[in-house]
Amino acid sequence: MEKEINCKLKIENLNVFYAQEQALKNINMEIDCRKITALIGPSGCGKSTFLRSLNRMNDEIREARVKGRVILDDEDIYENGYNVVELRKKVGMVFQQPNPFPKSIYDNVAYGPRIHGIKEKNRLDDIVKESLKAAALWEEVNDRLNQSALDLSGGQQQRLCIARAIAVKPNVILLDEPASALDPQATAKIEDLLTELKENYTIIIVTHNMQQAARISDSTAFFWLGNLVEYGPTEEIFERPKNQRTEDYITGRFG
Amino acid sequence: MHNWKQRLGFWTLRASAFLVLAVLAFLLSDIILQGREVISWEFLSSPPRQGMTAGGIFPAIVGTFYLSLITALVSVPLGVLGGIYLSEYAKQGKLTRLIRMSIRNLAGVPSIVFGMFGVAIFVNFFNLGLSLLSAGLSLGIMTLPVTITASEEALKSVPDSYRQGSLALGATRWQMIKTCILPPAVPGILTGSILGLARAAGETAPILFTGAAFLYPNLPDSPFSQFMALPYHLYILATQHHDISRVRPIAYGTALVLILVVLILNISAIILREKLSRRYRR
Numbered sequence: 067m068e069k070e071i072n073c074k075l076k077i078e079n080l081n082v083f084y085a086q087e088q089a090l091k092n093i094n095m096e097i098d099c100r101k102i103t104a105l106i107g108p109s110g111c112g113k114s115t116f117l118r119s120l121n122r123m124n125d126e127i128r129e130a131r132v133k134g135r136v137i138l139d140d141e142d143i144y145e146n147g148y149n150v151v152e153l154r155k156k157v158g159m160v161f162q163q164p165n166p167f168p169k170s171i172y173d174n175v176a177y178g179p180r181i182h183g184i185k186e187k188n189r190l191d192d193i194v195k196e197s198l199k200a201a202a203l204w205e206e207v208n209d210r211l212n213q214s215a216l217d218l219s220g221g222q223q224q225r226l227c228i229a230r231a232i233a234v235k236p237n238v239i240l241l242d243e244p245a246s247a248l249d250p251q252a253t254a255k256i257e258d259l260l261t262e263l264k265e266n267y268t269i270i271i272v273t274h275n276m277q278q279a280a281r282i283s284d285s286t287a288f289f290w291l292g293n294l295v296e297y298g299p300t301e302e303i304f305e306r307p308k309n310q311r312t313e314d315y316i317t318g319r320f321g
Numbered sequence: 322m323h324n325w326k327q328r329l330g331f332w333t334l335r336a337s338a339f340l341v342l343a344v345l346a347f348l349l350s351d352i353i354l355q356g357r358e359v360i361s362w363e364f365l366s367s368p369p370r371q372g373m374t375a376g377g378i379f380p381a382i383v384g385t386f387y388l389s390l391i392t393a394l395v396s397v398p399l400g401v402l403g404g405i406y407l408s409e410y411a412k413q414g415k416l417t418r419l420i421r422m423s424i425r426n427l428a429g430v431p432s433i434v435f436g437m438f439g440v441a442i443f444v445n446f447f448n449l450g451l452s453l454l455s456a457g458l459s460l461g462i463m464t465l466p467v468t469i470t471a472s473e474e475a476l477k478s479v480p481d482s483y484r485q486g487s488l489a490l491g492a493t494r495w496q497m498i499k500t501c502i503l504p505p506a507v508p509g510i511l512t513g514s515i516l517g518l519a520r521a522a523g524e525t526a527p528i529l530f531t532g533a534a535f536l537y538p539n540l541p542d543s544p545f546s547q548f549m550a551l552p553y554h555l556y557i558l559a560t561q562h563h564d565i566s567r568v569r570p571i572a573y574g575t576a577l578v579l580i581l582v583v584l585i586l587n588i589s590a591i592i593l594r595e596k597l598s599r600r601y602r603r
Contacts (some may be wrong), residue, residue: 123489152492165482168505178490181500234490
């Protein structure tokens with residue numbers, strides 16, 4: 067058993083600005099370990115910005131400024147001198163569009179471990195196999211690991227990206243609308259997969275699909291105009307929302 | 322009425338396109354017709370004799386080969402590094418705009434100016450003398466804008482999703498570039514660089530004062546030797562020789578060889594691009 071890492075995320079007074087515009091306003095939130103948390107809300111409400119502030123991918127956007135604290139494993143990830151590379155090893159990310167590298171299936175999954183210094187063929191083989199199994203892709207690709215990842219279908223590519231994220235053994239996996247580019251069958255597979263993965267990982271998923279949020283998540287957070295309007299157990303949010311706006315959004319009155 | 326105008330427009334466009342083709346065809350056929358009789362194994366493999374009125378152009382072929390090699394060694398690595406900086410590291414500010422503008426201006430500087438620059442800097446200041454090295458460095462600097470721009474464009478055309486994917490896995494910026502951005506950009510970088518080199522291989526002005534020799538029948542034996550080169554040899558045969566009409570066939574032969582060298586470089590660039598981009602198709 068590896069050292070138990072505190073995979074709870076605590077967000078304190080988080081504000082994000084793009085140039086003059088404030089994208090997130092004073093967010094306070096605690097995200098549970100080994101649960102699926104869904105972030106919902108209309109386009110431009112700040113949910114993707116919020117997601118990207120959890121692995122500091124906003125660093126890549128010029129003019130983005132972040133204020134506040136995000137505490138992971140007892141450390142504030144925005145503290146001066148915090149190691150972003152280490153952070154992104156602990157907090158993996160899967161994007162809206164499947165983005166496998168133009169390399170073989172094997173090299174895609176082995177990419178993370180390799181850049182983090184693992185060279186032994188046996189260890190890499192094991193990690194690739196484990197990760198592909200965990201991403202429910204092993205059965206479909208084990209006979210063609212050396213073929214280009216670009217030959218896979220969209221759904222397979224997205225599961226490959228999940229395997230690629232798992233391969234660096236993160237504690238938290240962030241997913242930004244991972245199924246929005248996929249057909250219903252591929253979407254169902256991803257959803258099943260996430261439900262399995264929450265045994266081992268804290269999962270935070272941005273989704274536009276209300277049914278999806280209701281089906282797979284344990285907690286749901288509703289964002290609106292940069293504010294966290296309501297956050298609680300998914301059942302409560304969907305059945306007894308406290309806020310009128312949450313109710314309007316969930317019932318499809320606006321979106 | 323309307324139809325008539327459209328037809329006229331169409332034929333004007335078509336005629337312009339064919340005019341370009343006709344000029345090229347005329348140029349090539351003239352050189353090929355007059356040059357092919359001179360070309361023989363003997364012509365390609367022996368030095369000039371009897372005051373250049375006989376013999377071949379072997380030293381010039383070898384000189385151009387070495388020269389292109391030095392040019393490539395100077396301009397490709399520097400160009401790739403500069404391209405990486407501009408595409409992946411530079412902040413889009415005043416300084417970067419200034420650098421980009423300078424590169425564009427450098428590309429527009431007449432090649433003879435690079436020759437003067439070479440004399441001042443490499444021949445005299447660094448005391449490299451009239452040599453392959455001085456000439457190669459001058460050509461390398463001249464080609465730099467092409468290789469930098471080709472590299473920058475090739476790197477920029479790599480989708481951002483690769484960058485994000487790589488960084489999100491905990492790659493450092495340099496690891497990301499090395500493993501995810503550079504490999505798919507290689508075909509574009511190579512193609513652009515080879516085209517730049519082909520251009521440089523045909524240049525006379527930058528090597529005129531920096532090391533090319535009127536007649537140097539021995540092959541260059543070090544980077545500090547003087548050398549003969551195809552374009553300069555052609556220039557001499559066409560304008561500087563004491564008996565121009567007698568060496569005219571040799572001049573045509575030299576021109577044909579020069580064009581073939583450039584053609585081979587260009588074709589290899591195309592083949593290389595096709596081959597490599599198939600590996601990274603997206």
